[in-house]
Amino acid sequence: xNATGKEAGAEFSKRLNTVGFRFxxxxxxxxxxxxxxxxxxxxxxxxxxxxxxxxxxSHATVYxxxxxxxxxxxxxxxxxxxxxxxxxxxxxxxxxxYCDACGRVYDVNLPEKPRPEISLPKGFKAQRxxxxxHGICPECANKKxxxxxxx
Amino acid sequence: xNATGKEAGAEFSKRLNTVGFRFxxxxxxxxxxxxxxxxxxxxxxxxxxxxxxxxxxSHATVYxxxxxxxxxxxxxxxxxxxxxxxxxxxxxxxxxxYCDACGRVYDVNLPEKPRPEISLPKGFKAQRxxxxxHGICPECANKKxxxxxxx
DNA sequence: CTAGGTGCAAAAGGTTTGCGGTTAA
DNA sequence: TTAACCGCAAACCTTTTGCACCTAG
Numbered sequence: 001x002n003a004t005g006k007e008a009g010a011e012f013s014k015r016l017n018t019v020g021f022r023f024x025x026x027x028x029x030x031x032x033x034x035x036x037x038x039x040x041x042x043x044x045x046x047x048x049x050x051x052x053x054x055x056x057x058s059h060a061t062v063y064x065x066x067x068x069x070x071x072x073x074x075x076x077x078x079x080x081x082x083x084x085x086x087x088x089x090x091x092x093x094x095x096x097x098y099c100d101a102c103g104r105v106y107d108v109n110l111p112e113k114p115r116p117e118i119s120l121p122k123g124f125k126a127q128r129x130x131x132x133x134h135g136i137c138p139e140c141a142n143k144k145x146x147x148x149x150x151x
Numbered sequence: 152x153n154a155t156g157k158e159a160g161a162e163f164s165k166r167l168n169t170v171g172f173r174f175x176x177x178x179x180x181x182x183x184x185x186x187x188x189x190x191x192x193x194x195x196x197x198x199x200x201x202x203x204x205x206x207x208x209s210h211a212t213v214y215x216x217x218x219x220x221x222x223x224x225x226x227x228x229x230x231x232x233x234x235x236x237x238x239x240x241x242x243x244x245x246x247x248x249y250c251d252a253c254g255r256v257y258d259v260n261l262p263e264k265p266r267p268e269i270s271l272p273k274g275f276k277a278q279r280x281x282x283x284x285h286g287i288c289p290e291c292a293n294k295k296x297x298x299x300x301x302x
Numbered sequence: 303c304t305a306g307g308t309g310c311a312a313a314a315g316g317t318t319t320g321c322g323g324t325t326a327a
Numbered sequence: 328t329t330a331a332c333c334g335c336a337a338a339c340c341t342t343t344t345g346c347a348c349c350t351a352g
Contacts, residue, residue: 021306022306022352023352024306024308026308043341044340056309057309058310060309060310060311060343063343065307077233079230079233082228082317097271106275108271108275119260120248120259123292124259124286124288125286126248127285127286127287128285129284130283132281133281135277135278136275137274138272138273138274138275141276173326173327173330173331173332177333193316194316194317195315208333209333210317210334211334212333214316233341233342235315235317236317
């Protein structure tokens with residue numbers, strides 16, 4: 001039911017400590033929110049969900065927690081359009097599909113075979129990749145077809 | 152000197168028209184700004200540069216023009232962090248390297264051989280890809296080494 | 303004990319909107 | 328001629344900041 005039993009909690013705490021962060025209930029709560037519904041919520045959305053279990057949590061704290069989780073490698077931040085950043089606890093290598101019609105975000109698997117190494121000019125040190133695919137999701141594609149046929 | 156002579160201007164106008172946009176001097180100016188210094192400026196930066204040649208141009212118009220250029224396929228919008236969107240008139244297939252230290256953005260070539268097709272679940276229609284590589288650029292890598300050695 | 307984290311409220315970006323006047327086609 | 332576009336200014340949304348209090352280690 002809940003992804004953070006005592007064992008997982010200790011693991012989580014250790015992970016924070018290794019990067020110099022403290023364990024706090026707020027950080028745990030924010031991480032739980034991300035694990036419980038993996039729909040790439042914005043910071044605002046995380047705030048509302050966390051508030052249900054922890055009514056006094058503040059906006060600023062949610063941003064702080066999200067940044068901490070990103071920094072210690074438990075969460076990815078995804079920036080897909082001019083709007084708010086989104087957050088994703090899936091640390092496996094994967095890309096994101098962004099529906100330009102409805103704004104929903106889907107995880108997409110990348111080819112298992114490692115993609116041809118992108119050769120960076122001398123001196124550039126890559127730390128991580130983000131692959132975003134923009135397009136139309138099945139649901140919106142259907143809606144569109146329907147609308148077009150009834151005009 | 153200037154990428155938009157009379158011929159290029161006619162070409163530009165035609166491109167706008169095909170997507171249902173009008174030619175306007177402001178759109179030309181904004182496009183010129185992007186062509187003249189390909190350093191992935193933000194809308195704000197485009198605004199300041201355009202203002203030098205067209206003092207009455209407004210903030211809102213710059214956003215309008217940028218959106219129009221993106222919509223008719225002359226410019227790409229790139230979103231690399233929580234900050235402002237950046238704009239890029241290079242429509243060849245390429246990725247972006249974002250330096251986490253200084254925030255500069257570099258174009259990077261992708262492998263000539265088409266990368267293995269990313270297989271999307273049934274029904275998803277991809278329209279465009281964005282590949283962002285986060286890391287440290289050579290200049291910042293050097294600075295870092297220097298600072299570390301003098302602490 | 304104390305550096306780091308929290309909550310609050312205000313400020314700071316960045317982008318969008320509404321409106322009266324202007325202009326490309 | 329007129330729908331599209333412009334400039335202006337205010338509104339809006341997202342994120343950051345400063346500060347007094349609190350707490351994990």
